[in-house]
Amino acid sequence: DQQVKQNSPSLSVQEGRISILNCDYTNSMFDYFLWYKKYPAEGPTFLISISSIKDKNEDGRFTVFLNKSAKHLSLHIVPSQPGDSAVYFCAACLVRGGGGADGLTFGKGTHLIIQP
Amino acid sequence: GAVVSQHPSWVICKSGTSVKIECRSLDFQATTMFWYRQFPKQSLMLMATSNEGSKATYEQGVEKDKFLINHASLTLSTLTVTSAHPEDSSFYICSAVGGDENIQYFGAGTRLSVL
Numbered sequence: 001d002q003q004v005k006q007n008s009p010s011l012s013v014q015e016g017r018i019s020i021l022n023c024d025y026t027n028s029m030f031d032y033f034l035w036y037k038k039y040p041a042e043g044p045t046f047l048i049s050i051s052s053i054k055d056k057n058e059d060g061r062f063t064v065f066l067n068k069s070a071k072h073l074s075l076h077i078v079p080s081q082p083g084d085s086a087v088y089f090c091a092a093c094l095v096r097g098g099g100g101a102d103g104l105t106f107g108k109g110t111h112l113i114i115q116p
Numbered sequence: 117g118a119v120v121s122q123h124p125s126w127v128i129c130k131s132g133t134s135v136k137i138e139c140r141s142l143d144f145q146a147t148t149m150f151w152y153r154q155f156p157k158q159s160l161m162l163m164a165t166s167n168e169g170s171k172a173t174y175e176q177g178v179e180k181d182k183f184l185i186n187h188a189s190l191t192l193s194t195l196t197v198t199s200a201h202p203e204d205s206s207f208y209i210c211s212a213v214g215g216d217e218n219i220q221y222f223g224a225g226t227r228l229s230v231l
Contacts, residue, residue, distance in 0.1 A: 004159070032218050043120070043209055043222035044160075051218075089160070093218070101148045101213040103162035103175070104220060 003027045004092050006107035014115050019077040021110050023090030026071065030092040034104065035064060035075045038087045047088075048075070051095075077112075085114045118144045118214045122223025129200055130231055137195045137226045139210030145190035146212035150220060151183070154207040163208075166193045200230045 005024045013019045021035075031052035036044035050057040050064045050073070057064050063076045077084055088111075091104040119142040129135050139149055147168050152160040164185055165173045172185035182204075184196040193212075197204055207227055211220035 002159075034219065036222070041125075041224070043122070043211075043224040046219055046221060049219060095218060101150075101165075101217045101220070103150050103152075103165055104160075104211075105162070106152075106159040108157070108159045 001026070002107075003030075004090055004105050004107040006088075006090055006110050008110050009108070010111040010113065012113045012115060013080050015082060016079045019075075019080045019084065019112055019114070021075040021077075021088050021090075021112065023073050023075075023107055024071055025073075025092050027092070027105070028071065029094055030105070032093050032095050033064070033066060033073050034091045034093075035062075036089045036091060037084075038089060038109070044089055080112075080114045082114050082116060085112060087111050118142075118212070118221040120210065120212050120221045120223040122210055122226055124226060125224055126227045126229075128229045128231065131201050132199055135197045135200055135228060137197075137208055137210075137228075139193045139195070139212065139223050141191045141212040141214065141221075144212075144214040146193075146214060147190060148213045148217075149187060149193040150211045150213075151185060151193075151195050152209045152211065154209065154225075160209065163195075197228065200228070202230045204228065205230045 034049040035047040038044045066073045087109040090107040093102045121140045149166045151163045166187040187193040209225035211222045
């Protein structure tokens, strides 16, 4: 059963416009969420994250929004640039209270295509 | 950002042989490393958690005797696929956790093809 879902396999956006990538999760215990970007033949690159105690985190052109009640998060990229074309993965984990790290649960990814 | 190196990037082997994959954190010490596997059109799936100096913790359904993990130092973890078979063909990728325990940095992955 997919605990993290990215329902759009692909998304096409015009250069300069806003790209919105969506992610839903089913496990209400998740309390930390991350977005990764992946180019072909490379490993995922960390983009931005958000803790469940927040509803928004911004870093330059990237903003992540979290709606806990809906178990939904989204990544906004504005303005979209050609170099943003890649596969974007949403991931979630539980934060351990006593320190240490837990493995990530990933969605299947959304292929973002920025058109000139 | 933190750099994680994974080697080899691609390996082809005959059925029955063993394959070792290395994962190194190049500019930070990683007390915890993770191993994931990705089948075509599927998401990355966690296989095991590797803690330096202790035994790895395997996810349900992952055979610990088949996928041997060694995390002998703070910068190196290895995954050995023993007696590989064609169904083990997959994309294996490691990650490491540095200063921020919630952020994992990934290697480039290893494409394993077992003939």
